[in-house]
Amino acid sequence: SYLPLVYYEISFLSHPATRYEILLLTMPSLRSHHHRHHHRFLPLISNLFLAPPVLLLLLRPSSSLPTSTTVTGSRSRGSCIMPSPARLVATSLSSSSAVVRSSSSSFRRPRVITISEGTWRASALSHSRRIKSLLEPGLTSPDHAINGGGRRRRKNGNHKDDGWTALDPVNPVYNFLIEYYGLKGAKGPRRLGRWSPDPTLLLLDDCDGDDDDDDDDVGTAAHTRDMAYEAAMEASHGLGGILLENARPDDLGGTLHLRGSVPVPVAAEGGPTAEGGGERQQQLLHGILYNPAVFYDRHLPIDGDDDDDDSRERRERLRRAIAPFQWYSSVLRTTLASEPVLHCHGLHEWAMQYHPPGADPPPSAKYQSTLNLRVSRDVINETVERKGIRCTHVDALRFFAPAAGPLNRHGASLERLDQLRLEQKGCVHAHMDLLKISFKLGPFVNSELMQDILEIALRARSLDVAASPYDATEFGAGIVPVETSKGRRTYREEQAKLMHEAEPVRRRLLGAYDAFMKLAFDEDLLLSEGDSSSSKEGTSRSDEGANPRTADGPYVAPERLPPAEPGG
Secondary structure, three states, X not given: OHHHHHHHHHOOOOOHHHHHHHXXXXXXXXXXXXXXXXXXXXXXXXXXXXXXXXXXXXXXXXXXXXXXXXXXXXXXOOEEEOOOOXXXXXXXXXXXXXXXXXXXXXXXXXXXXXXXXXXXHHHHHHHHHHHHHHHHHHEOOOOOHHHHHHHHHHHOOOOXXXXXXXXXXXXXXXXXXXXXXXXXXOHHHHHHHOEOOOHHHHHOOOOOOOOOOOOHHHHHHHHHHHHHHHHHHHHOOOOEEEEEEOOOHXXXXXXXXXXXXXXXXXXXXXXXXXOOOHHHHHOOEEEEEEOHXXXXXXXXXXXXXOOOHHHHHHHHHHXXXXXHHHHHHHHHHHHHOOOOOOOOOOOHHHXXXXXXXXXXXXXXXXXHOOOEEOOOHHHHHHHHHHHOXXXXXXXXXXXXXHHHHHHEOOOOOEOOOHHHHHOOOOOHHHHHHHHHHHHHHOOOOOHHHHHHHHHHHHHHHHHHXXXXXXXOHHHOOOOOOOOOHHHHHHHHHHHHHHHHHHHHHHHHXXXXXXXXXXXXXXXXXXXXXXXXXXXXXXXXXXXXHHOHHHHHOOOOOHHHXXXXXXXX
């Protein structure tokens, strides 16, 4: 609950006035009394710490809230107000799945959760700083040639200098973000640096609050909240969402995500919400709102007569939209249920360079062409041929040299659906792909989870490069010589360690997917398209692969199922 955190912090403070101010932060209904009733309330409130049961009664924390979050507001209106102290951030949920399990239905009474400007801006700044610190070794300097477009825009006054630059395309630890995941130019890192609120806040139980005070100041604050609430409900078609107080249009694309954002205009006096009235009026907002249900138009009906073309088309469009989320959710779930393979020794990078006598040069050698090999071509060939390759990653196979394909124990050609059968929790590429999977949710994903995913992906790539035949020491990479028995033992140890650290992150990402689909899509639609055999995390691999729904394509469209073959 929130109470132990508050009581723990303030129990070390001795000055009554200081204690009173902290109570003002956690009990908004008392703020208006600070000046007029200071003498009357101060002795009472300072003595509350001598009677914890009374304090518990007044604070009335909700047991469903995370320890660093508090919510006050009107239950009758479905409006929740996040507090102003920066330490009470809205993205503090450590496990999204725990929130999802607290619900038996995907439907939630529409609500507006308002995060104060000071809170969300502090969280956004913290997120940007951590992302930048993780990417820092791979970012180019502002005067690098790759940033020439940005310099020209700055010179013309069309560029906001926010400190983001492009990733170095020759840094082997970071260029996978460019080659595999398309984070090109300064836009790529900037995309990672954007903050978004945790949508699972919308799945929390109803907020507790106390709006019974008749004081004029409290009434004014409540009126302001009601205005914001009404505007947010109007902008969201009655679905509500998470409102970032006083967020502005110029926050979009930089601090906040433009995708999925819903501006909440301030209503013109005596009239409807302002949408036209000049540039100044258009910029006057209560804030920016996010809700996946709004983004996917959940307010529109999907049920209709068989002859209703619009309804039938909308249902089909939603099925196509749901498909990739169900697919990635299934990949995460089967990976969590898998047995790890800890004897592959990262030889996929060696398979990319495999070039036996008489074979054509490997096309994939171009990806790290700026690096020198730390071993000879003969050593590469011998290492690949020693016991073959045990690569379970479908996409890694696409980058094999053609001659290395037949040496893979899991097949020289794989179908995309084989990923459900083969993907396993020990694979470093599966850890890297958590980043790609999280991108699909953006911006409806906890920013703290995004930070942890990026850190895991970079650590996986660092091990990947260290075990490769390249000499990447000038970029700070280590060397794990998997061509030797000692190096293979070291790789297994590092691989197992990384697997255990990635496991809870993967589990949280699966919880984020489950929460997103509950919020974004109608439950009946999900049930009709979902795979009942994979509804539980512990589903066995044989059950998952045997279900005919998987082959029928509810997860991905047929055109997204080309076979994976070497030579990419």
